[in-house]
Amino acid sequence: MSTAETTWISGPVLRARPDGAFRLRESVTVGDQALLGEVIRIARDEITVQLYEDTSGLRPGIEVTGSGRLLSIRLGPAILAGIFDGLLRPIADIADPYVKPGMQVQPARRFHFTPSVCVGDTLMPGAAIGEVANGTGIAQRCLVPADLSGGRVTAIADPGEYPDDQPICWIDAADGRNLAIAMTHEWPVRVPRPVQARLPSDEPMLTGQRVIDCLFPVARGGTGAIPGGFGTGKTVLLETVGKWCNADVIVYVGCGERGNEMAGLLAEFSELEDPRSGRPLLERTVVIANTSNMPVSAREASIYTGITVAEYFRDQGMNVTLMADSTSRWAEALREVSGRLGELPGEAGYPAYLSSRLADFYERAARVRTLGGEIGSVTLLGAVSPPSGDFSEPVTTHTRRYVGSLWGLDAKRAQARFYPAIHPLQSYSLVAGNLARWWHTAGCTRWQELRRRFLTLLEDEARLERMARIIGRDAMPARQRLVLICAQLVNECFLRQSAYSMNDRYASPSRQAVMMRLIGSFIEGSERLLDAGVAPEAIRDQPVFRRLMRMGEEIEEGDWEAFSALDQELTATIRRLINEAREGGGG
Amino acid sequence: MTYARLVGEEIANRAEGPLLFLSRSLDVGLNEAVEVEGADGSVRLGRIAALDEDSITVEMLDDTAGLALQGTRVRFFGEPLRFHVGPGLLGRVFNGIGKPLDGGPPLAAEHAYRVDGLPIKPTAREAPSEFLETGFTAIDLMNSLVRGQKLPLFSGGGLPHDRIAVDIACNARLPGDTQEAEGFAIVFAGIGIPHDSAEFFREEMEKSGALARTVLFLNLASDSSAQRLLAPRFALTAAEYLAFVEGMHVLVILTDLTNYCEALREVSASRGEVPSRKGYPGYMYSDLATLYERAGRIRGKPGSVTQVPILTMPNDDITHPIPDLTGYITEGQIVLDRDLHRRDIYPPIRLLPSLSRLMKDGIGKGRTHADHPALAAQLYASYSQAQQTRVLAGVVGEDGLSEDDRKLLIFGDNFEQKVIHQGVDARTLEESLAAGWSALRGLPAGELHRLDDRQIREHLLDRAPRREPVS
Incomplete structure (x- = not known):
């Protein structure tokens, strides 16, 4: 193994004089504490290392030892339901409540393995060799690692419990070598895991949030970004999606964010039940926590660690959603290390390669056919924290170029405590057209039509609000006043959805469809009333309007009778008002 | 201070602003504390900021005026700066680097903690959920503070943030009988404040009797910039001791963080680092996080550290890097407003941009009131x-x-x-x-x-x- 002698240290970066060969992106350990680092620059007589730990006490002369392999993480059944730092080292042991340098890897754990192949079978890379149970209710598969060549099985373990780092299957490779496969394997974090083919995504990743699912949906294997200044609710939105989205596994990367938030997330996820399986949400979650006060360079690596973990589960045929909160902190970590290396800064001090790094990251989202022939997907959602809430800054503008859905958070809405504060005019979804068929098949035949209707209404509202500010609301023609009332209903009842309300925190596709249809009926009905000469305010003052406004809050999931009662009340009210208008007009 | 591990004589080569450059004849590590003794016998504290094969860069924490290179001795302690704390902390007044200012005896040093602290593992944190009353409706009712939260006050020059800070320090209390049972303390750190403000804080707290449950740290505007960077760290170290060793609920009030960030910019510039937004160093987010993230609760320990940092927004601009980066780290913000202040509304809190992120966990049924x-x-x-x-x-x-x-x-x-x-x-x-x-x-x-x-x-x-x- 190669070694090097440290000559210079500044913060998390050190330079060393090498003795032997080092590779770019090779992982190294430094000093007696075995601090973990990665080689980020090499020259004949000097290597530059980025350290993933606190560097207090390091001094020139300390030895750097190469590992011979790229910066890798150990993937295996122990990951699910776990909590790790940015380099997938466990931090669940709380006997010592503080993060200290030189934490070592997780010790081997025992899992129950059930083989699905026999001696003599021929396996390709990525093929399943058996199932592993880790007590979470989610059956995991053990695969032939994609970087091994396939071959014929020469021995396979019987069903039973085995340590996850010991071989359980042996194969004779095509090149004549005998390979041993364990339940865990190492994979370099910056190398995407191979797949057979990328598939088009025509199925939505449902989040249970109306404004996302109905107005700005994201597809399985798609990408979404949530830009928003501080206090606009990025984290709460990401956590809410994490709780209710219909993914098999959630990878939550807390990248440079708050420690208390991570603690809150852990507490909540272990209490809440997955609506589909009835088991604690934490059991389908992997948390990668690198809070803002943990070492900066590990923040940079945590994004790659997260996506590699997500791909690992995807390769087992699962639908995975990765949330990165926040990609801006990751970009800042890039900037900080780049600054210490003395690289030429680009826009706003970020290195010139910021854009290509972001592209690399979002490109790893996909719906795929895995090497083993399964269908799996990784959906990526990234929060963006633009400085001073200004969406024209580099991280937001570059992110915009690569994502399929954008949910722009609005400070005004957040200040009025209107959550989720997604601004309908600053958001988009490029995949809504592809997903219309899914909604049609799911029974919501008017999804696309109503979606357009709502969006047009909201756009008209923005224009009319500007006018109302000049001439006053009462001076506007009745039709325009009605637009404002209908838009109020869409905003307050449909787009606003409290993450803390027991009834409304999650809306199933059927409930969303019913609410959409009811609001559609109100809009159409009130237009008929307007034609019959009823003033918009008279429509608004009907008790049914308040019932509609509060239906998300008051009618719980699955209570279809309450919805149809409301529907009947609405129809009756409209009929009554029309009759009254006719009689009034006739008399 | 503990005994020096190594002593270097005649190794100082160059002094520039708060930095002192030494030749590297000794084996010392990054971040270690040093003491520099001038030929005249004056002693100054410093820490090692950067190292290469030939030289050591020391950041001086005391004023460097009068420092000469000849005849200067440098003592190395072989470990980072520590604060020696023990019982009897309450009621005391210290300067920014933990030396008593009240003429009292030195502290009984039972423990020595690194002033930089260590990051708490997210898994070891208890999610904050217990209400803390400040006495202000705009905070208690509309933006409730919970124990373990960090909730800054965004103020501006000429606004009554000093008054608010003192009022919170005097009126804050735990609901019910928790206060008597578990203990409640204030750690108050004035960072780079004028002499008059320092006197105001001390007098007001003495008058109201709050000083007896308070530890006061006063770093004056005339103290060195590098010392300004340490004042909040000493204060937080004291708070952590009270919370996690003595088991008390501690409210830390830090004012004014803008002075802290200015000092950070000054020290960074003198080190020749590449500046980021408005000349502040690129690592300001991470640096502020090492302060703010020290708020919290630890599972299985009774106490808590709650922070109310106060900063003045330059030119009332909330998008300035100091409030902006702070807002991204803290759990909400309370914003003061000049217009309300002019109309004699006290406290002049502008509610719409104010927010407490952890409020939802600390209020409602079983915590404050169901509605x-x-x-x-x-x-x-x-x-x-x-x-x-x-x-x-x-x-x-x-x-x-x-x-x-x-x-x-x-x-x-x-x-x-x-x-x-x-x-x-x-x-x-x-x-x-x-x-x-x-x-x-x-x-x-x-x-x-x-x-x-x-x-x-x-x-x-x-x-x-x-x-x-x-x-």
Whole structure:
């Protein structure tokens, strides 16, 4: 193994004089504490290392030892339901409540393995060799690692419990070598895991949030970004999606964010039940926590660690959603290390390669056919924290170029405590057209039509609000006043959805469809009333309007009778008002 | 200080601003503490900021005026800066690097903690969920503070943040009998403050008797910049000792973080680092995080560290890097407003941009009052509407408004005068809740979409004055 002698240290970066060969992106350990680092620059007589730990006490002369392999993480059944730092080292042991340098890897754990192949079978890379149970209710598969060549099985373990780092299957490779496969394997974090083919995504990743699912949906294997200044609710939105989205596994990367938030997330996820399986949400979650006060360079690596973990589960045929909160902190970590290396800064001090790094990251989202022939997907959602809430800054503008859905958070809405504060005019979804068929098949035949209707209404509202500010609301023609009332209903009842309300925190596709249809009926009905000469305010003052406004809050999931009662009340009210208008007009 | 591990003589080569450059003849590590003794016998504290094969860069924490290179001895301690703390901390006054200023005896040094602290593992944190009363309605009712939270005050030059800081320090209390049972303490750090403010803090706290439960750290505007970077770290180390060793609930008030960030920029510039936004170093986010993230609770330990950092927004600009980066780290913010201040509303808290992220976990049934969340949400929604109506009234005139809009205007004024404004007297949470309900009574009940029918019936339609029991 190669070694090097440290000559210079500044913060998390050190330079060393090498003795032997080092590779770019090779992982190294430094000093007696075995601090973990990665080689980020090499020259004949000097290597530059980025350290993933606190560097207090390091001094020139300390030895750097190469590992011979790229910066890798150990993937295996122990990951699910776990909590790790940015380099997938466990931090669940709380006997010592503080993060200290030189934490070592997780010790081997025992899992129950059930083989699905026999001696003599021929396996390709990525093929399943058996199932592993880790007590979470989610059956995991053990695969032939994609970087091994396939071959014929020469021995396979019987069903039973085995340590996850010991071989359980042996194969004779095509090149004549005998390979041993364990339940865990190492994979370099910056190398995407191979797949057979990328598939088009025509199925939505449902989040249970109306404004996302109905107005700005994201597809399985798609990408979404949530830009928003501080206090606009990025984290709460990401956590809410994490709780209710219909993914098999959630990878939550807390990248440079708050420690208390991570603690809150852990507490909540272990209490809440997955609506589909009835088991604690934490059991389908992997948390990668690198809070803002943990070492900066590990923040940079945590994004790659997260996506590699997500791909690992995807390769087992699962639908995975990765949330990165926040990609801006990751970009800042890039900037900080780049600054210490003395690289030429680009826009706003970020290195010139910021854009290509972001592209690399979002490109790893996909719906795929895995090497083993399964269908799996990784959906990526990234929060963006633009400085001073200004969406024209580099991280937001570059992110915009690569994502399929954008949910722009609005400070005004957040200040009025209107959550989720997604601004309908600053958001988009490029995949809504592809997903219309899914909604049609799911029974919501008017999804696309109503979606357009709502969006047009909201756009008209923005224009009319500007006018109302000049001439006053009462001076506007009745039709325009009605637009404002209908838009109020869409905003307050449909787009606003409290993450803390027991009834409304999650809306199933059927409930969303019913609410959409009811609001559609109100809009159409009130237009008929307007034609019959009823003033918009008279429509608004009907008790049914308040019932509609509060239906998300008051009618719980699955209570279809309450919805149809409301529907009947609405129809009756409209009929009554029309009759009254006719009689009034006739008399 | 512990004994020096190594002593270097005649190794100083160059002094520049707060930095001292030494030749590297000794084996020392990054971040270690040093003591520099001048030829005249004066002793100054410093720490190792950078190292290469030939030289050591020392950041001096005391004023370097009068320092000579000849005859200077440097003592190395072989470990990072530590604060020696022990019982008897309460009631004491220190300077920014933990030396007593009150003429009292040195502390009984039972423990020595690294002033930089260590990051708490997210898994070891207890999610904050217990209410802490500050005495201000705009905070307790509308943006509740919970134990273990960090909630900064964004102020501006000329606004009464000093007064608010002192009021919070004097009036803050834990609800019920928790205070007596578990203990409550204040750690107050003045960072780069003028002499007059320092005296004001000390006197006011002495007068109200709060000093006895307070540890005061005073770093004056005339102290060195590098020392300014340490003042909050010493204060937080004391707070962590009180919270996690003595088991108390500690409220840390840090003022003014803007001075801290200015010092950070100054020291960074003298080290020749590449500047980022507005000349502040690129690592300012991470550096501020190492302070703010020291708030919290640890599972299995009784105490808590709650932070109220105060900063003045340069030119009242909330998008300036200092408030901006702070807002991204802290759990909300309380924003002061010049317009309210001019109208003599105290505390002049501008509610719309203010926010407490952890409020939802600390209020409601079993914590404060079952209807507290709905009340706060409704007040926010109505006040925000009232503000929009004000803009409208400014254009079309009040006569052009509908009756409902006029009611909103009256509500808005009432809300500012009777709920936000409270003058010098602290309010209990019960009084704050009652003030909130009474402000809503002038609005048409049909417009209150954030309240359910029962809440409207119980609190608004039944006009008999009532006391809110705290469940």
